[in-house]
Amino acid sequence: MELKTIQEKFKSLYGTAGVVYTSPGRINLIGEHTDYNGGFVLPGAIDKAMYCEIKPNGTDKVRAFALDLEESAEFGLGENDLPAKQWAKYIYGVCREIIKKGKSVPGFDCVFAGDVPLGAGMSSSAALESCFGFAINDTYNLGLDRFELALIGQATEHNYVGVKCGIMDQFASCFGKEGSLIRLDCRSLEYQYVPFNPAGYRLVLVNTCVSHNLAEGAYNKRRHSCENVAAAIKKRHPEVELLRDANLDMLKEVANEVSAEDYIRAEFVIEEIQRLLDACAALEIGDYETVGKKMYETHIGLSRKYEVSCEELDFLNDIARECGVSGSRVMGGGFGGCTINLVKNELYDGFIKRATESYEQKFKIKPKVYDVIIKDGARKLYIQ
Numbered sequence: 210m211e212l213k214t215i216q217e218k219f220k221s222l223y224g225t226a227g228v229v230y231t232s233p234g235r236i237n238l239i240g241e242h243t244d245y246n247g248g249f250v251l252p253g254a255i256d257k258a259m260y261c262e263i264k265p266n267g268t269d270k271v272r273a274f275a276l277d278l279e280e281s282a283e284f285g286l287g288e289n290d291l292p293a294k295q296w297a298k299y300i301y302g303v304c305r306e307i308i309k310k311g312k313s314v315p316g317f318d319c320v321f322a323g324d325v326p327l328g329a330g331m332s333s334s335a336a337l338e339s340c341f342g343f344a345i346n347d348t349y350n351l352g353l354d355r356f357e358l359a360l361i362g363q364a365t366e367h368n369y370v371g372v373k374c375g376i377m378d379q380f381a382s383c384f385g386k387e388g389s390l391i392r393l394d395c396r397s398l399e400y401q402y403v404p405f406n407p408a409g410y411r412l413v414l415v416n417t418c419v420s421h422n423l424a425e426g427a428y429n430k431r432r433h434s435c436e437n438v439a440a441a442i443k444k445r446h447p448e449v450e451l452l453r454d455a456n457l458d459m460l461k462e463v464a465n466e467v468s469a470e471d472y473i474r475a476e477f478v479i480e481e482i483q484r485l486l487d488a489c490a491a492l493e494i495g496d497y498e499t500v501g502k503k504m505y506e507t508h509i510g511l512s513r514k515y516e517v518s519c520e521e522l523d524f525l526n527d528i529a530r531e532c533g534v535s536g537s538r539v540m541g542g543g544f545g546g547c548t549i550n551l552v553k554n555e556l557y558d559g560f561i562k563r564a565t566e567s568y569e570q571k572f573k574i575k576p577k578v579y580d581v582i583i584k585d586g587a588r589k590l591y592i593q
Contacts, residue, residue, distance in 0.1 A: 210236075210258060211235065212229060212590070213561075214276065214322070214590060215229065215276060215320050215321070216229070216262060218274065218276055218320045219262045219264075219274075219319075219320045220270075220312065221317045222274055222308055222318070222320065222535060223264070223272070225264060226264070227262040227264030227318065227319070228262065228263060228284065228344070228347075228348065228589065229260060229261070229262045229589070229590040229592055230260070230262075230263065230334050230340055230344035230347065230455070230462045230588070230589050230590065231259065231260045231261075231262055231340060231345055231584075231587070231590055232256065232258060232337075232339035232340035232342075232343055232382045232586065232587035232588075233254040233255050233256070233258040233279065233325075233336055233381075233382055233385055233584055233586060233587075234254075234255050234257045234258060234259075234260075234325035234326075234331035234332050234333055234335075234336045234382070234521065235253060235254055235255060235331060235332050235335070235336075235377075235378060235381035235382060235385070236251045236253055236331065236391055236414070236540065236581055237250055237251060237252045237381075237414070237540060237541070237549075238251045238252070238253065238405075238487040238488070238500070238504070238549065239251050239316065239481075239484060239485050239488045239503055239504060239507055239538070240315075240481065240484075240541075241406075241479070241481065241507060241538075241539070241540075241541070241542075241543075242478060242481065242511075242515060242517070243376060243395065243433065243453075243478060243481050243482050244375040244376075244395040245375065245395075245435070245451070246435050246439075246451050246452040246453055246470065246482070246542050247395055247450070247453030247454070248395055248396075248451075248452070248453045248478070248482040248485070249392055249393065249394055249450035249479070249482060249485045249486065250341070250390070250392075250393050250395060250485070251382070251390050251392055251403065251440055251485055251488065251489065252377055252378075252381035252390065252391055252393065253381065253385060253389070253390040253391065253405060253583040254330065254381050254382060254384075254385020254386070254583065254584050254585060254586045255260065255385075255581040255582065255583060255584060256581060256584045257323075257324050257325045257326065257331060257426055257579070257581065257584075258323060258324065258336055258340075258581040258584075258593040259321060259322075259323035259325060259336040259337045259340040260321060260322055260323060260340065260567060260590075261319050261320065261321035261340050261341060261344055262320050263317050263318070263341075263344045263345070263348055264317060264318050264319075264348075265315055265316070265317050265348065265349075266316050266317055266413050267284065267316070267501060268288075268315075268320045269285060269313075269315065269316050270284065270285055270316045271284055271286065271300060271304065271316055271317055271318075272281055272316075272317075272318045272319070272320070273300055273318075273319050273320075273321070274298060274299070274319070274320045274321075275296050275297075275321060275322070276320055276321065276322035276325065277322050277524050278296065278400055280296070281296035282294050282296075282392070283314075284294050284297060284301055285509055286304050286305065286308065286314055288305075288581075290575050291369070292299075293587035295475070296337075296371075298369045298370055299334060299337050299338055299341070299365060299369070299370065300337075300341050300577075302338075302365035302366075302368060302369030303338055303341045303342050303345065303361060303362065303365050303372065303568055304345065304363075305365075305366045305368075306342075306361040306368070307342070307345060307346070307351065307353070308406075309359060310353070310357070310361075310384065311546070312349070312351045312353070313349070314345060314349065314483060315349070315467075317345075317348065319344075319577075320575050321337070321340065321341075323336060325387055325479075326344065326416070326577070326579060328420070328546075329416050329546065329577070329579065330414075330506070330540055330547050331379035331414075331543035331545055331579075331581075332381070332436060333404060334370070334372075334378075334380075334384065335362055335374075335379045335382045335544060336365065336368075336382050336384045336435050336508070337377035337505045338361070338362030338365050338366070338382075339358060339359070339362050339383050339586070339587045340380060340382075340468070340587060341371070341377055341467075342358040342361050342362055342383075342587070343358060343383070343392065343587035343588070343589075344402065344589075345368040345420050346358060349590055354378065355383040355384055355586070355587070356383075356586070358379075358383050358397075359376060359379040359380045359382075359383045360379075362377075362378075362379035363376050363379050363381070363528070363583065364385070366474065371471050373465055375395065376393075376395070380398075381552050381586070382519075382586055382587060383394075383401065383586050383587050385583075385584060385585055385586030386585060386586065386588050386589075387401055387583060387584050387585050388404065388405060388406050388583060389402040389403060389404060389405055390402070390403045390405045390492070390583065392401070392485075393408040394491050395453075395510050396451070396453060397555055398481050403489050403493065404492055404493065404495075405493050406495075407494060407551065409547070409553060409554055410497055410535065410551055410552060410553055410554065411551075411552050411554060411557050411580060412549070412550070412552075412559070412580070412583075413549075413552055413557070413578060413579065413580050413581070413583050414540065414547040414548065414549050414550070414578070414579040414581060415525050415547060415548050415551050415561075415564055415565075415576050415577075415578055416546065416572070416576055416577040416578070416579065417442075417519075417521040417525065417545055417546065417547065417548075417568075417576060418520055418574050418575070418576055418577060419519070419545045419572075420544065420545035420546070421519055421544040421545050421575065426590065427516075427517065427544065428542060429544075431474055431515060431517070433476065434468075434470060434471040434474040435451075435452050435471075435474060435475055437468075437471045438452065438455075438469055438471050438472065438474070438475035439451055439454075439455065439459065439475075441463040441466045442455050442460065442462070442463055443520075444460070445462060445463070446459055446515075452475055452478045452479055452482075452517075453482060455475075455479055456479065457476070457479055457480075460472070460475055460476060461478060463560075463576070473514045474514065474515055476514060476547060477510045477511070477514035477515045480506075480510060481507060481510060484503045484506055484507055485503075487503055487534055488500045488503045488504075489554060491503070496575065497535060497551060500536060500551065501534075501535030501536025501537075501551045502535060502536065503536070504536030504538045504549070504551065505526075505530065505536060505537060505538065507525050507538045508509055508537060508538035508548075510528075511538065511539050511543060512539075513531070515543075517539070517542065517543025517544060517591065518543055518544075519521040519543070519544055521544060521545070521568070521572055521574075522539045522543070522545070522548060523570065524548075524567075524568065524572075525537070525548045525564060525568060525576070526538065526539070526548055528560075528563060528564045528567060528568070529548065529550050529552075529564070529593075531563075532556060532563055532564075533553070533556050533560075534551070534552050534553075534560055535551045535552065536551035537549070537550045537551070547579075551558040563577055564578075565578065
């Protein structure tokens with residue numbers, strides 16, 4: 210991302226210079242469909258981010274320019290000032306959520322752009338929310354902490370965009386730390402940094418460039434399965450509120466009381482929560498081969514037990530295995546999107562060549578490849 214381009218645009222639009230802020234997209238190494246079951250996730254902020262330049266303008270209006278779209282919007286910050294443009298709703302929503310906390314947000318001018326790929330599961334929207342949340346908080350010295358900023362981003366999605374997302378994306382964008390992943394407890398929101406310094410390996414996403422439409426209904430169905438099983442187990446074990454509290458022995462006890470489909474969905478979730486903890490233990494001692502094995506196990510579980518994969522994702526996972534890639538799995542909710550791959554440096558070129566060529570040959574679609582590096586979360590940029 211050329212920061213100079215943002216700065217030049219800002220100067221040409223507003224005749225002055227502001228302050229530049231950034232907030233990253235994220236990956237999740239392991240821990241899928243565990244969030245709504247009270248389990249753990251393991252995200253990390255990446256070297257693809259949103260950037261904004263911002264300066265108070267002495268009015269009660271926001272003047273915003275989306276550089277990537279070459280579009281502008283101007284709007285007030287009252288309750289009935291929701292802008293028409295979708296991208297502007299994110300900025301407006303962040304401002305409104307901050308105002309709801311009793312803080313004052315005067316008008317400002319801004320230009321923003323980013324290099325987080327859209328639709329690739331790297332959470333460009335959370336990066337945008339966190340970028341503006343951090344920028345507004347710092348600009349007006351509002352005293353909000355990163356935890357509050359993450360919740361403001363999540364509330365923006367819920368209340369102004371209409372997406373009932375969890376907290377992981379905004380949390381990773383706000384709390385990211387170079388050389389570390391974040392083990393986030395989705396129930397208590399307690400977190401700890403886990404070392405991620407894969408010397409000799411590269412982390413790469415391969416985007417199938419497909420999205421199968423059944424995702425929304427299928428997601429709700431699987432969530433319902435998990436809730437059914439947790440309720441059945443709770444009758445015998447009152448301490449069990451969510452699948453996070455259950456183990457495989459408890460699950461076996463209710464095998465005849467739940468459907469075969471619900472049983473296998475719950476089995477995946479209970480196993481996945483343990484897999485994540487095992488992967489964290491491996492990361493603590495720098496054992497990336499064990500981490501990779503856990504990633505493959507997750508993919509098999511997501512494909513065969515949770516049934517949220519698709520032919521394209523399974524194809525890329527098989528190619529990774531055949532090429533000797535240390536770890537590979539579908540990343541995100543499923544039914545399309547990316548695989549995330551942990552690849553030894555010496556295997557990287559061969560894997561990417563074979564994956565892209567064979568995928569295009571089979572599906573007549575050119576996949577997109579994104580190398581990612583774990584970086585810091587939301588921050589002010591000091592530019593010379």
